[in-house]
Amino acid sequence: MTTGPSIVLAGGGTAGHISPLLAIADAIAAARPEAALVAVGTASGMETRLVPAAGLRLETIDRVPLPRRPSLDLLKLPWRFRAAVRQAGDILDREGAGVVVGVGGYVCTPVYLAARRRRIPVVIHEANARAGLANRVGARFAARVATAFPGTGLRGAELVGMPMRRGxxxxxxxxxxxxxxxxxxxxxxxxxxxxxxxxxxxxxxxxxxxxxxxxxxxxxxxxxxxxxxxxxxxxxxxxxxxxxxxxxxxxxxxxxxxxxxxxxxxxxxxxxxxxxxxxxxxxxxxxxxxxxxxxxxxxxxxxxxxxxxxxxxxxxxxxxxxxxxxxxxxxxxxxxxxxxxxxxxxGRRDAAEAMAGIVLDAVRAPGVGS
Incomplete structure (x- = not known):
């Protein structure tokens, strides 16, 4: 049993999302070794290889991309999306999450919405100069929003730089x-x-x-x-x-x-x-x-x-x-x-540590909002 905060990190698909996620997780673990950390991704992204290789536990939910043109997949979208939100909520409940950290990718929107329903604070990091859809949605109700570049247009964003490996x-x-x-x-x-x-x-x-x-x-x-x-x-x-x-x-x-x-x-x-x-x-x-x-x-x-x-x-x-x-x-x-x-x-070299501080400041006290 851990006595530290339970922190769920969501993101995946490409190394551009996974690398900052792992850097943030590493900085949190260094600051609070007792913290319980788990990542949430999908079964089709690079996270299935990179996250376990970094020693971080991975849970997965369904990948629900937005179809680009009218199709049967578009008709199925609402049902698939609700299922993904439900899967994300099950993970948050099981982990007793005190904060959700999102870095973007298909997996993030269901996790953000599941966290919002449970009044779990959401902290977002946007890696690109032009914010992705998931982070644009999440930023509307996130407790804190951090960016690697200025001018993303995300509401209330603070510039922290790009979390990266200590090496x-x-x-x-x-x-x-x-x-x-x-x-x-x-x-x-x-x-x-x-x-x-x-x-x-x-x-x-x-x-x-x-x-x-x-x-x-x-x-x-x-x-x-x-x-x-x-x-x-x-x-x-x-x-x-x-x-x-x-x-x-x-x-x-x-x-x-x-x-x-x-x-x-x-x-x-x-x-x-x-x-x-x-x-x-x-x-x-x-x-x-x-x-x-x-x-x-x-x-x-x-x-x-x-x-x-x-x-x-x-x-x-x-x-x-x-x-x-x-x-x-x-x-x-x-x-x-x-x-x-x-x-x-x-350049900025301390972005991972800055993000760890933001995340730990945002952790919901046990029992609050539940």
């Missing part, structure tokens, strides 16, 4: 560089470019890298290409593509290694990536995802305006652009140093 939040890139390059199989002395499309990869970025490899080979640099799972670049014989100065991996377990090894990063501008680049002072070229609601461009705006990153549209990130912009930048240590300082000026 990234506490990273000293210069001190960690020799060990990081050794761990990644890189030359300790060459200017280093890291290209990543995120955990699932980015096919358009990968195509540009493939076409630009002859220029990399003659530029006196090295390129670590994190292709994404299942997106390796292969040669005509089906073997991993190789070229002087080029190394590819599907995935890096611990992006702090990549940030420490890199002189420059090329990446998508997901909210977590942008905030991690700022917190670690890593110069970057950001290539926003060309589909969706434009949130990745908004995520990048502050860092780009401050001078910590360049932004290029996906369609413009061609081999010619790579040759004329990325390679000269990588060979300009003074400009990279200025970009690093500008990025650090935009």
């Amino acid at each position: 990234i939040a506490g990273l000293d890139r210069a001190a960690a560089r020799p060990q990081a390059r050794a761990a990644l199989g890189l030359d300790p002395d060459l200017p280093t470019l890291v290209v990543t499309g995120g955990s699932s990869g980015a096919a358009s970025i990968n195509r540009t890298v493939r076409a630009a490899l002859p220029d990399v080979a003659g530029a006196g640099i090295q390129l670590l290409h994190i292709t994404g799972r299942g997106k390796q670049l292969l040669d005509g014989a089906g073997a991993l593509l190789s070229s002087p100065g080029y190394r590819q991996v599907e995935y890096v377990d611990g992006m702090e290694l990549a940030y420490a090894a890199a002189d420059l990063v090329v990446a998508r501008s997901g909210a977590g990536t942008v905030c991690e680049l700022a917190a670690t002072g890593t110069p970057a070229v950001l290539v926003p995802l060309p589909i969706g609601n434009g949130e990745q461009r908004l995520n990048a705006a502050g860092l780009v305006e401050a001078g910590g990153a360049l932004l290029v549209e996906d369609a413009a990130f061609t081999p010619d652009w790579f040759r004329s912009h990325v390679l000269p930048l990588l060979q300009d240590p003074g400009r990279l140093e200025a970009m690093s300082a500008a990025a650090l000026g935009q």
Whole structure:
């Protein structure tokens, strides 16, 4: 039996939701080791793998997406949604929840509504510059609303930054560089470019890298290409593509290694990536995802305006652009140093601890509202 507060954390679907959830949970556990923590997700999201791997118990409810066009699924929506709210309520009752923490995703709206019916306080963290639907709904009655970026439009929002793992939040890139390059199989002395499309990869970025490899080979640099799972670049014989100065991996377990090894990063501008680049002072070229609601461009705006990153549209990130912009930048240590300082000026490293404080302040006393 625990004597601490019971805290239910809701969120999932993608690493962009799960990573801040886990960072918040870790900070709460550090502040209040006696707290009882449980995460709520769906059975189809990445949380089924990432949450248990982090040592946090996971409960699941049905995933109820909003159909985009008239269909049988749309007719079934009210029944499915009520069922999900009921499932969420059962979890809150069973856990004796004193507060619900939501970070967004399909799972959150049913959990928020179930908490509201029980007068359990809701604390929301919005990771993106443009708030998602679940958090827009929850913010209407949440006890506290925190954001990673300004200007989300959520009522009563307070800017706290992006909760992130301590390995990234506490990273000293210069001190960690020799060990990081050794761990990644890189030359300790060459200017280093890291290209990543995120955990699932980015096919358009990968195509540009493939076409630009002859220029990399003659530029006196090295390129670590994190292709994404299942997106390796292969040669005509089906073997991993190789070229002087080029190394590819599907995935890096611990992006702090990549940030420490890199002189420059090329990446998508997901909210977590942008905030991690700022917190670690890593110069970057950001290539926003060309589909969706434009949130990745908004995520990048502050860092780009401050001078910590360049932004290029996906369609413009061609081999010619790579040759004329990325390679000269990588060979300009003074400009990279200025970009690093500008990025650090935009970063916040204590967001997880700030969120833990907000959550613990909001915990409902046992028996209140029940």
